[in-house]
Amino acid sequence: MTITTCVFDAYGTLFDVAAAARIAAAEPGRDALAGAWPQIARDWRLKQLQYTWLRAVADAHADFWDVTADGLDYALEAAGLDGDASLRQRLLDLYWELPAYPEVPQMLAALKASGRRVAILSNGSPGMLDGAVKSAGVGAHLDAVLSVESVGVFKPHRKVYELVGEQFGTEPEEVLFVSSNGWDAAGAAGFGFRTVWVNRAGEPVDRLPWRPHAQLPDLTTIPDLAEVGL
Missing domain, CATH: 1.10.150.240 (Putative phosphatase; domain 2)
Structure with a gap:
């Protein structure tokens, strides 16, 4: 899909x-x-x-x-x-003032230019996320910033991943989910998302029931993966 x-x-x-x-x-x-x-x-x-x-x-x-x-x-x-x-x-x-990784603004802009919806799904509270998005200057590239505070439980509980479908009306297989946490990418894969683990440190894959569909050293090629699918 x-x-x-x-x-x-x-x-x-x-x-x-x-x-x-x-x-x-x-x-x-x-x-x-x-x-x-x-x-x-x-x-x-x-x-x-x-x-x-x-x-x-x-x-x-x-x-x-x-x-x-x-x-x-x-x-x-x-x-x-x-x-x-x-x-x-x-x-x-x-x-409250964390910078984005260098490739992030251009990568997000490319996704938006392709017509795809772009969102954050985070353990962070709304106030924290608002501060980070503003500090990094990436708000214009986002359609939604979703926080676990709306369901009251942290990832990888499935209630968190369900927030995406509730926001956008998507089926799980339409969603490309990207995380630097291998356990998060695995949990999202178990939910039904297509997932990428951004493994910047070159760590081993977590031994969990599910695995990320792909690994990348950074976010640069995410728009390409979104285009061809996983």
């Missing part, structure tokens, strides 16, 4: 989640962060994701901003920097 709609995860897929720690580390007076920021960025992201999974299975949903702050607190403590309140606040502030 023809791909009519392209849907993207936000954090780590369109927006560079490591940028907050990287930018802060380059600022004057951040010597303690300079050598620790890569590990802090990794721990922050990992705990942010793990906490969404645990909350989903425990039926203990929370705003993604709270989960993001909890993940940062873990990462800072692991690095021995949990006593620096100004650093914590700076990192949280920067998370």
Whole structure:
């Protein structure tokens, strides 16, 4: 079936989640962060994701901003920097201003020019997503920004993927879903979407009941895949 709609995860897929720690580390007076920021960025992201999974299975949903702050607190403590309140606040502030990956604006513009609908489907809360979209300057290329807050559970629960059909009236096989998270791309494949895992780090495929239909090192060729289908 023809791909009519392209849907993207936000954090780590369109927006560079490591940028907050990287930018802060380059600022004057951040010597303690300079050598620790890569590990802090990794721990922050990992705990942010793990906490969404645990909350989903425990039926203990929370705003993604709270989960993001909890993940940062873990990462800072692991690095021995949990006593620096100004650093914590700076990192949280920067998370509202994450840049898009370099190829994102042109890729989204090409999809829109092809006549396809383009959307974000994210764990992020509406306020966070609005800030990220505005900061990255990609709002003109999007038809919708969908948040899990409307269903009260994090990915990969199928209720989240159902939001796409409710928004656009699509059948799952019309949708190309793109995520930097292998488990997200796998979950979406199990739902019935055609899926791409943007595997920037060259990681192994997760051992799950479903697998992404394709892997890419970045988002550059997504318009080509949408054209030929998967």
